[in-house]
Amino acid sequence: MSGKHHLYVGRAGQFVVMAEFLLRGWNVALPEVDLGDDVFVVKDEGGDLFRIQVKTATAKPYGQGYSAQFTLGLSQLKTPRTPDLTYIFAVRHGSQWGPYIIVGRDALRTEHELHRIGSESREKLLLRFLYEQSQVRCGQRDFTPFHSEWSRWPILPR
Amino acid sequence: MMAKIIVEVGKQMDGVTFRLSPQTRALLSPRFRSEQVPASIFVSYETKSDFEHFHGPLCEHVVMILTGLNEQQLTNFGGFRFVTPTDDKVLFDSHALQ
Numbered sequence: 001m002s003g004k005h006h007l008y009v010g011r012a013g014q015f016v017v018m019a020e021f022l023l024r025g026w027n028v029a030l031p032e033v034d035l036g037d038d039v040f041v042v043k044d045e046g047g048d049l050f051r052i053q054v055k056t057a058t059a060k061p062y063g064q065g066y067s068a069q070f071t072l073g074l075s076q077l078k079t080p081r082t083p084d085l086t087y088i089f090a091v092r093h094g095s096q097w098g099p100y101i102i103v104g105r106d107a108l109r110t111e112h113e114l115h116r117i118g119s120e121s122r123e124k125l126l127l128r129f130l131y132e133q134s135q136v137r138c139g140q141r142d143f144t145p146f147h148s149e150w151s152r153w154p155i156l157p158r
Numbered sequence: 159m160m161a162k163i164i165v166e167v168g169k170q171m172d173g174v175t176f177r178l179s180p181q182t183r184a185l186l187s188p189r190f191r192s193e194q195v196p197a198s199i200f201v202s203y204e205t206k207s208d209f210e211h212f213h214g215p216l217c218e219h220v221v222m223i224l225t226g227l228n229e230q231q232l233t234n235f236g237g238f239r240f241v242t243p244t245d246d247k248v249l250f251d252s253h254a255l256q
Contacts (some may be wrong), residue, residue, distance in 0.1 A: 035251050074244075076244040076246045078166075078244050079166075079168045079243060079244060080166055080168035080175040080176070080177040080198055081168050081170055081241075082170070082173070082175045082198065082200035082245070083169075084175075084198065087215075095238075106177065106180075106197070109180060110180040112182070113180045113181070114180055114181070114184055137254075
């Protein structure tokens, strides 16, 4: 597997999340200069704008399920913005995509700073999610509430 | 005297976003069950400039909106501080006014 494989996986995750938004009736755009994993999501009527950062990983076997490790920048995690950022963690498990973990920047930061999920290394936060049956955990924290949490982007009427 | 209230500041091209630190929100969370407060406030640079021209510093107003606390209650908490969350640089400290 080439050293660039992770770049391809990352881009695949970005596109599959974009596809999910489109299927729900929300428009999507990529920045002209793509410095990261950002996706802009727009509600065509009204112009509501959302910033999404997609993080993608490949699953590894773990217990009865699998695990995936993601890396994000601490500076971005800590900084409030308007509109604020939402992280979507996409995991490739075998030949399929696993459940999307959808969590707002502030909620994720609260989980890290108050409940000690993840580990810091050189200005990055490393998160390891464990997926078992229909449950998702990060450290000792139950992340199942964030599993496929699309409520902010309901399927729009056609 | 209780811990100081921390407001985190995110500067962007068109304005500033203010939000309570996670620790401050946890500290105030019993109040938030009965008080309706916004999770964050965005103020454009233009609005900030106009407001401060006529009414003075915006900071105390921002912290009262984010916390639902009045001036006396803020004092009882030990005051407040505005910081940039990436480096904890203090941008404003209410004690500096006293």
